[in-house]
Structure formats: C-alpha cells, structure tokens
Amino acid sequence: MADNVRQSLDRVRTVLTRNRLRVAFVALILLSVAVVASASSGGISTASEDDVPDAPPTENHTVVTESGRAGTITAYAPDGDVTYYNNTRTKYFDVDPVEGDPLTVEYTATDTIHTEGPTCRSPPCALNVIERADLETGEVEVVYERYDHKETAGEWHDADRINETHVVVADIVADQVFIVNTETEIVEWLWDAQSDFPLDGGGPYPGDWAHVNDVEYIESGEMDGRIMVSLRNQDQVVFLDRDEGLLDEWTLGAEDDYDVQYEQHNPDYIPESEGGPAVVVADSENGRIQEFQREDGEWNRTWLWEDDQIQWPRDADRLPNGNTLITDTHGNRVMEVNESGDIVWEVGSTLPYEAERLETGAESEGGQSAAALGLESRTEADSGGGGGGGDGSSIEFNPLEFLGEQLESFLPHRIYNALLFATPIWMGKTEFAAIGVALLTGLTWTGLEIRWQLRDAGVRFRLPVYREGK
Incomplete structure (x- = not known):
C-alpha cells in the first residue's frame, strides 16, 4: 500500500512541475487582480456634484447626507434632479427641515482640522457646527459652532430644535446631551452619560465610550418635553426628563443584548396620536430596521424589515404615506419601502448617513406606527433578491462570490x-x-x-x- 501511495505522489509530481505551478499561480493572481480592477473602475461616487446619480421621481424633496470619505449634503427635487449639493464640510450628519420653510434645512456637520494653529495645537481636531442652508438660494448660515480637541469620536451626529432659540445636541466628544441657546451660546441644561452608566461598559474610555449619536425632543403625548437619546455603544435608546434625569423604566434595550439591538442609530419616536408610543430604529450591526411598541410598560417588537442587501442601516423614518425611508450606509443606497415591504424608490449614495423627506415635517412627523398600519415584517428570506428584485430563476455559481459569502x-x-x-x-x-x-x-x-x-x-x-x- 505504501508503494501505491508513493507511486501516486510521483505521478502528481510529474504533472505538477515547477513551471506549471508558476503558470497556475500567475493565472490566479491575474484573475484576482482583474476582478478587483473591474470593481474599482465602477461603483457609485458622490465626491462631486457631476457624479451624483439622479433619483427616481417622488412627491417631495429628499435630502441625503454623507459622513464617509466624501462628506456631502444633496437635495433631490420631486422630479429626481439634484437641486442642491454641498461638500464644503468634512462630514455631514443629521438634517431637518426648518419649521415654516420646508426648503430650508438645519443640519449638523464637522470639519476636520489637520493644521496646527490657534484652534488646534495637536492635530487633528474638529470644528462642530449647526448650520442652516436655503436649498433654493444656496445661502448657508452658521447657527452655532464649537471646536473640539479630537477628530475620532469628535463629532455632533445630531441636533434637534426645541424652539426658535434652543436646540438639544448629541455630543459624542463629551458623552453628553446639552441644550444651548443659540442666540446667547449659553448651555442651559446638560446630561452626562457618566451619571447613569458605568465606564467599564460601552466602548473604550476616553476614546469612544458612549457614542451618543441621536437626540429627539418629543413634543406631544405622555412624553411631551422629554428627550429620546441613542447610546450606540451601550445598545440602548433612553429617555431623559430635564428635572428627573434618566427614566429607567422607558429604556429600550440593554448593553450587549444584541437580540434586541446592536449599536443602533437614529431612532424615530412615534407619539400616541399616530398609534404610539413606538420607536422605529436602524439596528445597524444586526443589519435590519425594527419598530418597538410601548405596551403595558414594556417595549415589544412589532415590525422588522431586511433584505439580502442591507448591510449597515443608520436611519429610518416612517413617512405620512405609511412607507418607511431607510438609509443603508454600506448598502450604498437610500430607499423607500412600502407597507408591503417592497422597495418603491431607491437612489445610490456612496456612504449615506441620513435621509429626510421634506414637506413631511421633521423626522417625517405624521408617520403612523406599524401597529396602527398593520405592517407585516419582512426578513431576508422574504426579499427574493437584493433590492427587492430578481425572481431567483437563474442559477449561476461564482466561486469568488461564494468565497466572499463564506468570509462574510x-x-x-x-x-x-x-x-x-x-x-x-x-x-x-x-x-x-x-x-x-x-x-x-x-x-x-x-x-x-x-x-x-x-x-x-x-x-x-x-x-x-x-x-x-x-
């Protein structure tokens, strides 16, 4: 038997000569290079206005922000044409329409400072701003700004207007939520995450511990006057009372309880008048959109949406027409799904952070809860192909795609x-x-x-x- 094995090995060595192996290695490397080169020559780019793809028509204006390699804010007219574009800032985050003027928006943005100077002695530093932009005239106004000592985890991802003079800010730098009078620039109220959460949880302290990535001032119902806050690294959405502080019994999720949510972004509160209390949230690291309904003092999941393309969603708003506007950062798209879970509007974007459908109010107020609408969940198995397309009738095997799926x-x-x-x-x-x-x-x-x-x-x-x- 040993002789048979030896003879088999000798035959293999005869076939697999050094030169033949070298040719095979060269072929494999060239094939891999060709795949990568082909991919690098295509894809979506929003680094300049000329490269931004047009969107399908819809009833209202749509604004999309990006906070990746190319920080941009883009507004689409109802016919799908780009009507406003700006890439002046390094990163753009939350965007909301200004009350009474839906074509003027207010947003948070960050500039990275790489040069040593009076505002940055140890680069890189960050300049965080709240700005207003008139989408019709292009005029931009700085509402409030602050320099911060670092760039990593050094941004304001969200600010929500309370009234004409006050805004509430999600401050990732200091792991705080504060209310500032933008006319006097005096901080009049502040909540520090350290007052309620231990430093041995969350992310690394003092690097990126809580990652407070969203705030929402609630204007009606039982939670009127309270503030909803997303603590990404604690996997929790919490509610704050300006007198009582953290309302423990209203907390949605728990740290490392990834079955509920995993490093979520941009929860959207739905009040009782629209079938709530409910929260629509981008469950980012789980790659899905969820809704939770407040019932008998507890949060219960009432809706879930995903397809086989969704990768890292970071925003979801329920629209007044019953559809849901979703921002899928690593899926490189912003999309609208209808009540049946089908994608009815979609536009490509490099690394979108948030999307806002204008003329529907801030965070699309007026959108009803999944319970009120009777929405049915849709999972990846129900989607029938990325982006809601494909009938699955053709069967093709791509070895590299298969290996990529195994890696993923x-x-x-x-x-x-x-x-x-x-x-x-x-x-x-x-x-x-x-x-x-x-x-x-x-x-x-x-x-x-x-x-x-x-x-x-x-x-x-x-x-x-x-x-x-x-």
Missing part, C-alpha cells in the same frame, strides 16, 4: 462592517475574496520557491518523528 458569514458583522468602512467604496465580498485568493496564492508561491531553492542547494528537511522503512 465567518467574520463578526461588526468586523465586516469595519472592513467596508475602511476600504474603498467599491470593495465588497467578491473583491475581499479576490484579494484573499491573491494573497494566499502569493504566500504559497513564495513558500514553494524558497523550498525549491533550498532543495536545489542540497538542504533537506525531515519531520522530527518519521517512520523508517524496512
């Missing part, structure tokens, strides 16, 4: 999202697989070349334990 399923969702965030926009699971194949091929080839050179030089290696033939 193997890596923790948070790690895979981090790879997507750190790599070029055109990188996806197929491209990751191609690069992995090229690297593995290169390492294998290098190892064999070294082994061959040593063998030619008369250097032999034996296992420390081997069986001596008779």
Whole structure:
C-alpha cells in the first residue's frame, strides 16, 4: 500500500512541475487582480456634484447626507434632479427641515482640522457646527459652532430644535446631551452619560465610550418635553426628563443584548396620536430596521424589515404615506419601502448617513406606527433578491462570490462592517475574496520557491518523528 501511495505522489509530481505551478499561480493572481480592477473602475461616487446619480421621481424633496470619505449634503427635487449639493464640510450628519420653510434645512456637520494653529495645537481636531442652508438660494448660515480637541469620536451626529432659540445636541466628544441657546451660546441644561452608566461598559474610555449619536425632543403625548437619546455603544435608546434625569423604566434595550439591538442609530419616536408610543430604529450591526411598541410598560417588537442587501442601516423614518425611508450606509443606497415591504424608490449614495423627506415635517412627523398600519415584517428570506428584485430563476455559481459569502458569514458583522468602512467604496465580498485568493496564492508561491531553492542547494528537511522503512 505504501508503494501505491508513493507511486501516486510521483505521478502528481510529474504533472505538477515547477513551471506549471508558476503558470497556475500567475493565472490566479491575474484573475484576482482583474476582478478587483473591474470593481474599482465602477461603483457609485458622490465626491462631486457631476457624479451624483439622479433619483427616481417622488412627491417631495429628499435630502441625503454623507459622513464617509466624501462628506456631502444633496437635495433631490420631486422630479429626481439634484437641486442642491454641498461638500464644503468634512462630514455631514443629521438634517431637518426648518419649521415654516420646508426648503430650508438645519443640519449638523464637522470639519476636520489637520493644521496646527490657534484652534488646534495637536492635530487633528474638529470644528462642530449647526448650520442652516436655503436649498433654493444656496445661502448657508452658521447657527452655532464649537471646536473640539479630537477628530475620532469628535463629532455632533445630531441636533434637534426645541424652539426658535434652543436646540438639544448629541455630543459624542463629551458623552453628553446639552441644550444651548443659540442666540446667547449659553448651555442651559446638560446630561452626562457618566451619571447613569458605568465606564467599564460601552466602548473604550476616553476614546469612544458612549457614542451618543441621536437626540429627539418629543413634543406631544405622555412624553411631551422629554428627550429620546441613542447610546450606540451601550445598545440602548433612553429617555431623559430635564428635572428627573434618566427614566429607567422607558429604556429600550440593554448593553450587549444584541437580540434586541446592536449599536443602533437614529431612532424615530412615534407619539400616541399616530398609534404610539413606538420607536422605529436602524439596528445597524444586526443589519435590519425594527419598530418597538410601548405596551403595558414594556417595549415589544412589532415590525422588522431586511433584505439580502442591507448591510449597515443608520436611519429610518416612517413617512405620512405609511412607507418607511431607510438609509443603508454600506448598502450604498437610500430607499423607500412600502407597507408591503417592497422597495418603491431607491437612489445610490456612496456612504449615506441620513435621509429626510421634506414637506413631511421633521423626522417625517405624521408617520403612523406599524401597529396602527398593520405592517407585516419582512426578513431576508422574504426579499427574493437584493433590492427587492430578481425572481431567483437563474442559477449561476461564482466561486469568488461564494468565497466572499463564506468570509462574510465567518467574520463578526461588526468586523465586516469595519472592513467596508475602511476600504474603498467599491470593495465588497467578491473583491475581499479576490484579494484573499491573491494573497494566499502569493504566500504559497513564495513558500514553494524558497523550498525549491533550498532543495536545489542540497538542504533537506525531515519531520522530527518519521517512520523508517524496512
């Protein structure tokens, strides 16, 4: 039997000569390079106004912000044409219409400061601003600004207007929520996350501990005058009373309870007048949109939406027409899904952060809860293909796509999202697989070349334990 094995190995060595192996390695590497090169030549880019894709027609204006490599704010007219574009700031985040003038918006943005100077002695630093932009005239006005000492976790992702003079701000830098009078620039109320949450939870302190990424001032119902806050790194949506502080019994989620939510973004509160209390939330690291209804003093999940393309959603608003506007950052799209869960409007975007449908009020007030609308959940298995398309009738096997899917399923969702965030926009699971194949091929080839050179030089290696033939 040993002789048969030896003869088989000899036949393999005869076929797999060094030159044939080299040709195979070169072919694999060139194929991988071709896949990556093909992907890099296409894809979505919003780095300049000329590259921004038009959107399908819809009834109202739509504003989309981006906070990735290209910070932009783009407004689409109802006919789908780009009617406003700005990339002056490094990053753009939350955007809301100004009451009484739906075509003027107020948003938070951040400028990264890379040069040492009077506002930044140890670059990079951040300039955080609340600005107003008239989408018709293009005029931009700074409402309030503050310099901060760092760039990483150094932004204001959200601000919500309370009245003509006061706004509430989600301050990631200091892990705080504060109310400021934008006329006097005096901070009149402040809540510090450290007063209610331990430092041994959440993210690393003092780097990016709580990541307060959203605030919403509630204007009606039982929670009138309270503030809803998203603590991303604690996996919780909490409610604050300006006199009592944290309202523990209203907290949605718990730290590391990923079945409920996992590093969520931009919860949208639905009051009793619209079938609430309910919260629509982008469950980012779980790759889904959820809604929770307040029933008998508890939060119960009443709606879930996902398809097989959704990757890292960071905003969801229930529209007055019953549809839901969703921002899918790593899916590179903003979309509207109807009450049946089908995508009825979609536009590509590089790394969108938030979308707002104007002429429907801030955070699309007037949108009803899933319970009131009778919405049925839709899961990936129900979607029938990315973006709601495809009938699944054709069967094609792509080895690199298959390997990419295995890589995506193997890596923790948070790690895979981090790879997507750190790599070029055109990188996806197929491209990751191609690069992995090229690297593995290169390492294998290098190892064999070294082994061959040593063998030619008369250097032999034996296992420390081997069986001596008779």
